[in-house]
Structure formats: C-alpha cells, structure tokens
Amino acid sequence: MTARLRKLLYALGNAFWLLPAAMVILGILSAFALIAVDRSGLISSRILQGNWLYNGGGTGARTLLGAVAASTIGVAGTVFSITIAALSLAAGQMGPRLLQNFTRDRGNQITLGAFLGTFSYAMMVLRSVRTQSEGEFVPHLALSVGILLAFFCVATLVFFVGHMAGRINVDSVIDLVGTEVRKAIARLTVADPEPAPPPASFWLHSTEVVDDRRGYLQQLDADTLADWAAVNETAIRLLLRPGEYLFPGAVIALVTPAVEGAGVAIRDATALSSQRASSADLESEIRQLVEVAVRALSPGINDPHTAMSVLDRLGAALCDVASVHLPTGVHLRNDRPALIVPSVNYDGLTDSMFHLIRQNAAGNAATLIRMLEVLTAVVGCEHDTIRRQSLQRHVDLILDDAKRNIENPADLADVRARHENFATMMEHGAIGAVCGARLSPRCASTL
Template identity: 25%
Template sequence: MNKLWSKLIGAFNSLKSKIAFYPSLFAAIGFFMAFLLIYAENRGISAYLMDNFPSLVVNDGDTALTILSACITGLISMMVFSFSMVMVLLNQASTNYSPRLLPGLISNKKHQVILGVYLATILYCIFIAVSIQPKGEEYQVPGFSVLVGIIFTVICMWAFIYFIHTISQNIQINNILDKIYKSAKTRLKFLIEDPADNEKNFPDSTDWSEFYAEKSGYFQNLHLENLKAICDKKEINLHILPVKGVFVLKGIPLLKTSRKIDEATFQEIRQTVVYSRDELVSRNYALAFKQITEIIVKAMSPGINDPGTAMNGIDYLTELWAMRMQKNDYSVHITEKNNKIKIDVISFEELMYNVMASLRTYCKEDITIVQKLMQMFRYLKTQESVNPGFYDVIDKEAKTLLVDAFQSITNPADQELLKNLSEKLNLNT
C-alpha cells in the first residue's frame, strides 16, 4: 500500500509540473459548475431571485445569449493572447539565457492557474448559453447563471491584468536568477539539516554485489521510506551509485548491496528510483549552479555581450557556494533497524570545477569578470566550512583562473591588478 501511495505521489508531483495541469483541472471545474447551475435553475433559483432581487437577474433570452456570446468571444481572445505571451516568454528565455530555464518557467503555477480560470469560464458560459431555450410562457431564463458568468468574466479581466504584470516580471533576468537562487537555497537548507548529511561512517562497498540500470533517464529522486523498509526486511546495506540529476544510461551500475539479493528484491528497489526527463532545481540544487553558469556564459558571448548580467549571476553563485560549504560530500541514511543507505552526491570539488571550467573559458579575457570571480573566492575563504579541504579547492580554482587570465590579458595595468588579486588570496602564480 505504501509503495502504491508513493508511486501515486511521485506521478502527481510530475504531473503538476506540466503546463496543462492546472488549466485542465480548472476546465473540469468550469464544466461541472455549469451543470450544477443548470440543476439549480431547474430547482427555481432564478424565479426566486426574480421575485426578491429582480435587478440581479437577466430575464430576456436574447439579451442573455448576447451577453454570454460577448463573454465567450472576449475570453477566447484573451486566452489566445495569454498563451502567445507564455510562448514569447519561453522563447526569449531560451534564446537569451538558457534552454534549461524552460522547465522552471513552464511549471509557474500562477500562469497555469490564470489560463485555467479562462478555460473554466469559457466552458461555463458555453454550456449555460446552450441551456437557454426558446421563449415560452412558463419558461424562466437562467438569469442567475448568466449573472454568475458575468462575475466570472470580470474575474478573468482582473486575472488578465495580473497576468500581464507577472509575465513582465518573470522575463527580467534578475527575477529569473532570484527564483533559481531561492529554489536552490531551499533545497540546500533542507539537505544541510538532514541527519543523513552528518552520518559519515559507511562500510566499504568495493566488493559488494552490483546491479545495473534497466532503463535510461534522469535520476531525480528516491522513495526513501520504501527503500528503508526493503533494507530492514532483507537486512542489507545499500549504496546508490548515480548522483541525483545525472542521466542514467541503461546497463550502467545502479546500486550495490552488502549481500546478494534475488531478482524480485532488486525489482522492488528499482521501483523506488524515480526517473524523469525534466530537470527542476527544487529536486536537485546542482542544477542551479549549472543554470546560473549557463546564464553567465550566455551573457558573455559576443552576440549578447552583457557583463552586467554576468556579474549578477556571480553574486548569486557566491551565495550558493557559501551554503554548499555547509554541506558534506556524503549522504548516509539510517533505517529503523540500523541498516544504512548511502546515496552518492556530487562533491564540492567536482561541482566547482564544472562551474569554473565554463567560466574560465568564456570570461578569462574580461578583467572585470575575473576581478568579480576573485572577489567571490576571497569571500568564500572567509566563510565557515564543514570540510577544511574545501578551502584548498577554492585556492586551486582561483589559481587556475589567474593562470588563464595572465595568458589572455596582456595589458600591463590589468596584469598588475591580477598580481594584486593573487597576493590578497596568498596565491603563487
């Protein structure tokens, strides 16, 4: 039962990130709302309002159809425009910043909810218009339903204004960087406070039994509680080999167990591994470093040449690096029966090398960006760290950057500045 529930939760979380999720949900609500009001009309709600509040009820069939037709036409125009604006946002973000930003922008709940409100109101008005019958002596026009449709249309107009505001905000690079940073900060804070980050002791798994991936995909998450239950049931320790966020190829080692297990148990374990084709910062903080790095590299490309955006990106990277220094390079979870599950994580050294390798390639010729990066290293040297070896990694990357910068920057004044930066970090280049 727990396994099924975990699968359902995983499927639901994946579905929520799709751009059509909330629009579809609201469309269904609008559909059922229309039939609910039609039922209420059959129970005489409009007749009651005509007797008590006649000014609120449209009692002419032609007028009601005209109003609903105008609402439907206007809402369809607004919805088409809104969808077009979303596509423009995604295209501009992909072209000017990085295609990796698209999953985060697509999963923006505000835009999905607004589009959903449009769809719900359109469907509601259509079905109410269809329910209006030709005039008859005893026929009561569904005036209350028309009134509700007018109210929904006014709400849609307010939502459209709010949509224009949010879309203009979300396309700004500072807001994009801030959103990436906040998502990564939340994830890193959760991992730092996780007891698994403090448990270092784990048996040597070199000679353990290996099991291999049966399909390809991005390794995004684990159903950890189910995995712990399996380990306790079979009395085994477990070592998950891929790092979260990497693309797992079919046939590569997926996990190791402290003793040999049967195929059925392996299939149970494999089902706890969540694959996905999407990459979201909220699930994997390392993607934030990758996305911000790509924004900086894109900003420094000759076609864009925007060092201001690059400097903003370095500021956010600095804050994230300071947080990453508070996290260990291991993750070991303890089960109820004291079995252990080790999940490999990307090391501080590897993560910093991957980031700086790209930045060195595209930024080494710009003295202002090099200076900004050196200021980042100086700041990180003053921060507390759970591992003293992280300071050596910082020195190594700073020295490598200066070596490349000395080779690319030939101006004597700029080289003198580089020497001063090297001295401030106590580097010998």
Template identity: 30%
Template sequence: MLSPLREHLRDSFWFAPVAAMVLVFLVWLGCAQLDGKIIETLQEAEAYDAVGDLVAVVSDAKTVVTTVSSAMMTFIGVVFSISLVAVQMASGQFTPRVVRIFVRSRITKATLSVFLSTFLLSLLVLTSYESETDPRLVTSVPLLQSILTLVMVGLSLLLFVVYVNSTLRLMRVSHVVDRITWDSFDVLAKMPWQENQASDFGPVTEHVVHRGRAGVLRDVNVARLVRAARRHGVVIRLLPRIGDFVVPGTPVLAVHGGAAPKGLASSVSVSIERSFHQDLGFGLRQLTDIALRALSPGINDPTTAVQCLDRITQFLAALAGRPLGAAEYRDGRKGEGAVRFVQDVPTWADLVDLGFAEIRVYSANSPQVSRRMLAGIDDLLSLAPEERREPLLRHRALLAQAVVRSTPEAADRTFALKPDRQGIG
C-alpha cells in the same frame, strides 16, 4: 520526503487546466440545480412578476455570455502565442533551461486554467437559456450561472494583467537568476543533513538495474524506498547521482543486508531533462549556463555574468558549513531511527567546480568578471572551514594565471586581479 508526484504534476502543463475545467463543470451543475429550484419556488408561490423580472435580467446577461463564448478562445490564442514568443526569446538569450520556469509558473497555469474554464462555462450557460418567456412555463432561468460567468470574466481580466507582468519579468535576467537561486534553496531545505553520517552498511547483497528508457535520472520516490527498506530490514543506496544519464541495464540501486524488495525499479524516475526536485547542482548548472551565454562573443554581456556570480557565491556560502557527499534518510521522524536510504549528492569540490570552472575559462579577458569572481572566492574563503579551502584556492590561482597569460600590460593585470564585489561598479 513526499512522493515526487506533486513535482511531476508541477512540471506538466495539462493538469491544472483540466482540473479547473472539471471543477467549473461541477460548479455549473450545482448552479443549474439552484437556478431550477429558485424558479420552482417562485412559481409555487405564484410570484410570476419576480420570475418575469429574472427572465428580463438573464436575457440582458445573455448578450455578455454570448460575446464571451465567441471571443475567449481567440483571446487565449493571441495571448499565449505572444507569450511563447517571449519565452523563446528568453531561452535564446539566457539558456533553454529557463523554459521550465514558464512551465512551472503558478500564474501561467492559473491564467490558462481560468481562461479555459471561462470559455467552457460560457458554453454551458448558453445551453441553459430557454426561448420560453412566459413566467408560468419557464422551467429554468440561469441567473446564478450568468452571475458566475461574469465573475469569471472579471477574474480573467485580473489574471491577464498579472500574467503579462509575470511574463515580462521572465524576460529580465535579474528575475530569472533570482528565481533559479530560490529554487535551489528550496532543494537545499529539503535535504536531510546529518552531522554524523554512517558510511559502512555492509556488503552489497543485490543490485537493481534500470529497465526503462534511457534518460536523465530525474528523482526517486524516497518515501516508498524507505518504507520498503524498513519492511525488509535492508539499506538501499542510489548508485547514480540525480541528474546523471542512465541507460537500460545499468545498476541504479544497491541493496545492503538482504534481498531486494520487489518493485524498487518503479521508484526511480527517468526523464528527458533534469528537474530541481532533488537535484542540488541543477541551479548552479543553470546559473553557469546563463553566465557562459552572456560571455559568448555573440552576446558579450559581462554584467549578466556578474549577476550570476553573485548568486553562485550566495548559494555556495550557504553550503560552506554543511555536510556534503551523501544524504541519508531514516525510518523515524525528525531524522531518528536507522538509515534506510542513501543518496549521493555533489561534494563541496564538485559544487565549487560547477560554479566557477567554466566561467573562469571565459572570464580571463573580462576584468569585470575576473574581479567579481576573485571577490566571491575571497568571501567563500572567509566562510569555508580549513578542509574546504583547497578547491577555492585552486580556482583563484588558475584565474590569476589565465589573466596573466591573456593580459600583456602589467597595469591591466593589476586592475583585473583586484577583487571587487561589483566587478566594475
């Protein structure tokens, strides 16, 4: 697995705009050089009429560039202020953790990057305009620079339309739930699944403790840990699970078979919030949060809870036949070689509890949700092997008991306990 640096940059909102502005600055320098060479070539050929025509064209374009430079920052402020209000509304309606979808959105970053780059480019181009109009004395005519600015303005308008559409989608629960689900499947696809997992690595010879700030274990640099373990002939095991809260002084890595390589602690990343990068249960956590918010008395939206149960069932169905409990990383390609790094992942029972336990507690009074949960559990029972049926049967029995306790009428109980994939269609 690659270094977590890419994921950290995706969770930041500054890298893409800064990189885009640096790139635009370099492109502007190139265009300025080319513009100077064009004028120099025409003057050497004594094509002063052509130089005069270029000066006239660029003078007309200057009005557009000036307008862009004065209006772009105001436009950026208005657009993103409205967008942040929309994101705040979405986080209040669904869960605060959906804000990360906005932060990681490629369209959002591309739009901000192009807007700021267009503003910077317009300022740079304005510095290239000369007051001299005599074709014999002109040293630079920003023709290519002006054309580039107009292209950037057109790109900004196009991205603005796409950005508004993307932001409106963020306010729709179906798109938010779908995005969370596919992010969860991305994590699932990156996990190294081995059918036969080794479990005995010998005694622990040394522990590595966390020395940084307290926070949530965000991810680990798997590639660096595997390389270090291979060089020293040891096996390294991550003690807390990704998503656990760790405090300074607690052991985070256990080394089997030798001394701990130097610098292992820097391979562990702790942050203030969880990330999808290596966290298999984070998607279920978000789906559950959205469902719980929908079932709260203040919102009372069981249909949203049903949509979350659809995706929870989908994700658990993909995990029903996979080995869980630990992810083992080997020092060879394609899963070959010796095991060098072991990372605990949630077990099947953990994931089933995460997906159903809290929603079950609040669904007893909502026949739509109880019917959908029963249908989802029945679907999983048909897919899961025999040894994984126990947590599903447990939740099914507890849900039935809760419905019986909260529903006095026998007919209502019978209706609420009838499995239905649409809840109440």
C-alpha cells in the same frame, strides 16, 4: 513504488495543464450549480427584477453569453501565442531549460485557467437559456456571475501583461532560480554531520548489479531500499545519484554480501526520466543558473553583467551552505551501513558553480574580477578548513586563466589585486582585509 509515486507527483507539480484543467472543471460545475439555483425558485422575483442581477430576456442573455465566450477564448489564444513567441526569444538568451520556470509559474496557469474556465462557464450557461418561443428560461443568477467573471478576466489580463513583462526580465529570472537554489539547499542539506562512508576495501568482494534501463535517475526511495538491505543483512552501494544518467547494461550498484532480489529491489526503489531534473539533485538548480551565465558570456550575447548577477547568487548559495552540512549518502540500520548513495561534496558543488563560467570568461577581466570578489566574500563566511582549500583552488585557477588570456597589464593587475584580497581575507578575516588593503602597511603589520 514510492519512487514512481514521487515521480508522478513531481510531474504533476510541474505540469502546466493541471491548474487550468481544474479551473475549467470548476467553471462547468459552478454553471450547473447556479443554473439549478435559478430553476429552484429560491430567488424571489423582487430580487430578479432589481438592479443587482441580470434582468433581461433570453435573446439578450444569449448575446451576452456568446460575447463573453467568444472574447475570452479569443483573448486567451492571442495572449498565449504572444507569450510563446516572447518565451522563445527569452530561451535563446537564457536557455531552454529555464522554460519550465515559466510553465510551472502559478500566475501563468491561473491566467489561462481564468479565461478557459470563464469560457466553459459561459458555454454551459448558454445551453440552458430559452427564449419565449421555446418556453422562456433565463438563469438570472448565472448570467450575473458570468458578467462578474468577464470583469475578472479583464483584471486578469492586465495582471498577466505586467507579470510576463517582469518575468522575462533576466534579473527576475536569475532571482527566481536563485530562490529555487536556496530552497534546494534548505531541503537537501543537514544540520548535523552524517557518518562517513565505509572504506573502499569494504566493497572488495561485492557483487555487481547490472541494470538494462536507460535514463536519468529522477527519484530514489532510499529509506525503503535501506530497510530491504537491513532485512536481508546486506549492504548496497549505488553508483549513481539522482540527476545522473543510467546507461543500459551498466553497473548500477554493488552488493555485499550477495543476496537474491537485489536487482529487483533497486529497480522498485528507483524511477528514471528522460530529463535531467530531480527534486533530490542540488546541482540541478545550480546548472540552470550557470547556463544563464554561460549564455550571457557567449560572443553572440556578450552580457557580462548578467554573468555577474549569477555569480552573486552562487556566492549567496555558498554562504547558505556554510552553516550546514552536505549529506554523505550513508543510510544506517542497526548502526551498520545498509545503503550508500553517492552525494555531492563541497568540491563538486563549487566545481559545478564556477568551472563553466571561468572557462567561458577566461578573457573577460570584469567577470573574473567579480568571481574573485564573490569567492572572497564566501571565504569570509566559511570557516571549515577543507572547504576553504576548495575555494582557494578555484581562486588559483582564475588567476592562472587570467595570466594566460588577459593581455592588458592594468586588467591583469586588477585580477592579481583581487587574488591578494582573497588571501588576506582567508588569513586575517574581514578586518585584516580592510585594514591591510585600504589603510596603511603599518596597520596591516599589526595583524
């Protein structure tokens, strides 16, 4: 049940309509409240006749409120129609999956909510206005607040134009997704190493659990499932992690020893979705960055500078990972493994970052050079031997692709030079890389 609740909260957090709907309700309630204040007689006639509140008649009030309502709903429709057109063009360059970053943007939601909330407020106040022939009632306070809301909508429109102009800029989008990657790393990594999974022989006599559902695993209530396994004195190994697809009729888990109700417990602790997005999937945010780079390297766009910007953010993410540990997915109860969830390791993380970009930039010397420079910077931050070997593997793959696809000898020589810089950085550190590459052979020989 917790997994389904998390799925609902995740959907609501990404919903575009929630904040505008709340602002519409706020506008309606504010209109009723201010009209009630006007009817109560709490505001003295001296204040009503002053210059701070609206002091016109019923006809003028209806005209004013009608103008506010018509203009706000008209501008809202026009502005957001133009926005959708702009986002469609941006999606063609940066990828449709990035559109969710625009829909969950608070600036866009507040702008829409301001226009629709003001429209709703004006309509509610308008229905209470009475002319002299109808038994005159003019809600002066509510009318004055409506005028202020109209000016607020003007300011919101100016903000929105500048905000959208900045948000559809590719560098701004890359920085935004890079920030999300940094938040995901902080949320999904651990400060201390977790226990290693049991050996493969541990599952030799386990029982398979088949699931007939289909979709991407979006949420997993790992603690509840581990507690269930501990109470029933069994161990569960899930075969897919959040963000991966579950095929109908496929094996979702192994259980040893076999117990009744394992399939029901797993079903209750998981929630599926039609979209490959999960707050527990570190690779989800990384894939968005990689998609921007891959599209930028396509022949139709051919923008290697965007790919280089993506590589810079990926390198920064790996430097963030250097000081933390990736979770192993092992959940212990009473010092025994109760639940093992597949987790991304460093090899998988770097593969998701660099494989697609390298494959699409195989003949682009500038992008390959920048990739080698980024990996050289990362290896200066990373001191774990196994992780360094993973970085070395990617550097060698880049050089192999360059040898096969780059025909210009000068460009290939530049790639080789960056490859040598990586080797020097890995062996001697930053001082060795600078001294050996830029000063003299004598300086390098002293290292």
